[in-house]
Amino acid sequence: MxxxxxxxxxxxxxxxxxxxxxxxxxxxxxxxxxxxxxxxxxxxxxxxxxxxxxxxxxxxxxxxxxxxxxxxxxxxxxxxxxxxxxxxxxxxxxxxxxxxxxxxxxxxxxxxxxxxxxxxxxxxxxxxxxxxxxxxxxxxxxxxxxxxxxxxxxxxxxxxxxxxxxxxxxxxxxxxxxxxxxxxxxxxxxxxxxxxxxxxxxxxxxxxxxxxxxxxxxxxxxxxxxxxxxxxxxxxxxxxxxxxxxxxxxxxxxxxxxxxxxxxASRLEPQVAAPHSPENAAPVGDYPGVKIDQCYIGACTGAKLDDLRMAASILRGRTVARGTRLLVAPASQRILAAAAADGTLAALTAAGAILMPSGCGACAGYGAGVLAEGEVCLSSTARNFKGRMGHPGSSVYLGSPYTVAASAVTGRITDPRPQLAEKVAA
Amino acid sequence: MSATPGTGRAFVFGDNVDTDALAPGLYMKGSIEALARHCLESFDPAFARDVAQGDFVIGGENFGMGSSREQAAMVLRQLGVAAVIARSFAGLFFRNCLNLGLAPLECAEAGRIRPGDALTVDAIEGRITNRTQGQSYPCVPIPAHLLEMVNDGGLLPHLAKRLKPGTAS
Known part of the structure; x- marks a missing residue:
């Protein structure tokens, strides 16, 4: 055996x-x-x-x-x-x-x-x-x-x-x-x-x-x-x-x-998990018009160099929507340095991203970047348990770095593929 | 808890009760006493105030999912919870419970327990008695040597007791 x-x-x-x-x-x-x-x-x-x-x-x-x-x-x-x-x-x-x-x-x-x-x-x-x-x-x-x-x-x-x-x-x-x-x-x-x-x-x-x-x-x-x-x-x-x-x-x-x-994987669509469990995942198209106060690209799960590059591929030449904030906390100092060297970081900050220190930060509700009562966040992190990122009355959706970045541009939960395709065509 | 403890009330929660609800990250840097005041507040703001020594927390499937933070078990003990009874437990939380002196009792019929029911538990025999509803449910027994560790308050006090000169068996 x-x-x-x-x-x-x-x-x-x-x-x-x-x-x-x-x-x-x-x-x-x-x-x-x-x-x-x-x-x-x-x-x-x-x-x-x-x-x-x-x-x-x-x-x-x-x-x-x-x-x-x-x-x-x-x-x-x-x-x-x-x-x-x-x-x-x-x-x-x-x-x-x-x-x-x-x-x-x-x-x-x-x-x-x-x-x-x-x-x-x-x-x-x-x-x-x-x-x-x-x-x-x-x-x-x-x-x-x-x-x-x-x-x-x-x-x-x-x-x-x-x-x-x-x-x-x-x-x-x-x-x-x-x-x-x-x-x-x-x-x-x-x-x-x-x-x-x-x-x-x-x-x-x-x-x-x-x-x-x-x-x-x-x-x-x-x-x-x-x-x-x-x-x-x-x-x-x-x-x-x-x-x-x-x-x-x-x-x-x-x-x-x-x-x-x-x-x-061939026919998979971008997925978003609704509050308050990763289990509540559905295709991104199932969330029309959900308004986002904070987009977060961070944590071990969602802020490695590949993740930052995914976000940058969307954000290059675009800006974060008024009324929405995009926080980016690279997962390590070396990742930050690599992102600075290859232009990824410049693309993110030019779009209006707020750069945060490398660390677990808001993902677990420990550091800066936590949510107020009633606020909605779309995050590239792993968990969206009730109250995990701040006030028990806040809500966290989970998505890929592509989806988080595309949603930061519109201020609403957004399928990243059209933005990506438009970019490729340009 | 002992093999035949007193009666406690049931505080009932659902499936997938997570560690962040048990021990919210916002308060993790403080003392256990301070952290315990926020235990499960995202599900029931009155829980930490109302629960008393000897009461029981009831869950559905996958109780304690999420973080490795063992404060999730510590705060329940701090609040006097005698045992957690659930249909199933997250593996990491289950280990933490035993190590921190809180009995995790797996009970397929946990869903029959209603808020406020008066329960008694025999962890060695593996039996939960619901005095309010006049029912009795089997649960997975905790082996005697592990229950001894739980009763000592967890792994550290248990080891300290064993290592204390003159008391080692």
Whole structure:
């Protein structure tokens, strides 16, 4: 009987030749990532209480991204505590205000196919695009990992999600993902693994693949995976990571999947998820005339270089509608620099976009850019739970960077394809 | 909670109760006491004020979906909630509950519980008794060793107790 990619990684980390879905095993952790909200702020006191030290600081990555830059005395104190803990413990892998943790990990060469990793954040499955088994845990469990270097888990079943065809012009991974949220639902997978395969997935860039594994969290999955291919190998090399066995991390052809789901990307339309759930996704044309106060291109899910370029391809030569504001928070400082170098940033700001610091910001209602009661936002982020981006009486719609940018131009939820086509013709 | 706790009232919510509703991001940088005052306010502004020690929170499918923030479980404990009873739980939240000392009870018949019903729970036997409606529902039992951790207040107090000289078993 063949094995899934998830089972192979778990078996390797558990020191076993193979594992079966449903059995409980203990795995050695190759990488533990925490950020300023879930990290030292929470685990420092716990470690002190136990009189324990981190098991291996070389395997720990700390990122400040939630409270950056500090916006009041409390957030400044959280960042201060984080910096001091990192210094006192000698954590070399510390990225202070350099970007969002899930984007920092591959950008700085911390991911390699086949590793078993945990993160103090629910969007940790984002690393699955690089063939890593990475899942989110709470701060108390993270404390356990920091002390012991291992963690137990119940081997999850794998759902294979196949996407035939190829995305059309003006379509993005986000449209695939919102379709999945609607078609699969948020609870169906029940802490299983979602593995994405098929020609439409293979055609995606790494940043686009990361949207799918990131939002596997929204499908209720423990993690999401995309097996490495040549695109992965090239992206790893660009990050300075050379590994010989990258392509060996694949599900076997005769692996047993809990369920196989089939979709076709060819006829997909841009999708928008209505408040207050990613599950409320429908074609963009189903929202005629919905007026938008704020457009947001940000967060781990929606502000990578590809996302900024998608927005720029719409906004070049256009301006944000009066009465609507467009906030852009690039997902990392390196992405910001790349966007500045290739003209993407200039296209965005010339159109009237307001540039925000790299960080989680408004997506989780932490930093600047949150919403007032009654305000409506269209966002390239992952979640639109009630009140997540500000007042409980605010509303958030989710869409691709194309759709967010096109809607910023009109001030209403808008199909990006006509604007894109007009641009191409011009 | 113990195997045979007292009676508590039911506060009923729907499917997909999310972590941002349990522990809103706007208040995450404050203390647990302050955060708890906003628990579930986007669904029921009166919940945090009305809930009392020993009460129960009832959910539908996928309770606790969303963030890894374990404050979502901590605030319920802070408010005195004895257990969460739901048709199903988000995996990350389920782990956090046990680690933070809050019993997550999976119950296929959770949908029969109405707001204000008086409940008692036996987590070891896996049984929920609805005294108001005169009904009884099975729930997935919590293994004794995990329930001991829950009763100790979660993983940290449990470990501290075990590591304390002279009390280790």
């Amino acid at each position: 063949g094995r899934t990619l998830a089972e192979k990684i778990i078996a390797r980390a558990a020191g076993r030749s193979s594992v079966e879905p449903g059995e409980i095993v203990t795995c050695k952790v190759d990488l533990a990532m925490v950020h300023d909200s879930s990290g030292p702020r929470r685990h420092k006191a716990m470690l002190n209480q136990l009189g324990a030290k981190p098991w291996d600081v070389s395997r720990i990555v700390v990122v400040t991204d939630h409270y950056v830059p500090a916006f009041d005395a409390d957030s400044a104190a959280i960042l201060d505590l984080t910096r001091k803990w990192v210094r006192d413990e000698g954590v070399a892998n510390f990225y202070d205000m350099q970007g969002i943790c899930h984007v920092i990990l591959p950008e700085r060469g911390h991911l390699r196919p086949g590793i078993f990793a945990v993160g103090g954040d629910s969007h940790s499955p984002m690393a699955g695009a690089w063939g890593c088994f990475m899942f989110g845990i709470g701060a108390t469990e993270m404390c356990g990992v920091l002390v012991t270097g291992d963690i137990w888990l119940k081997v999850p079943p794998t759902h294979q999600v196949r996407w035939a065809g190829r995305l059309g012009e003006g379509l993005a991974a986000k449209d695939i993902m919102l379709t999945l949220c609607r078609e699969m639902g948020l609870g169906t997978v029940r802490y299983g693994v979602v593995e994405y395969v098929g020609p439409a997935i293979a055609a995606l860039s790494m940043p686009e693949r990361m949207v799918l594994t990131n939002m596997s969290a929204e499908l209720g999955a423990q993690t999401g995976l995309i097996a490495p291919d040549q695109t992965t190998v090239e992206a790893l090399a660009a990050a300075g990571v050379i590994v010989s066995d990258a392509l060996s991390w694949q599900s076997d052809a005769d692996a047993a999947f809990a369920k196989v789901w089939d979709f076709d």
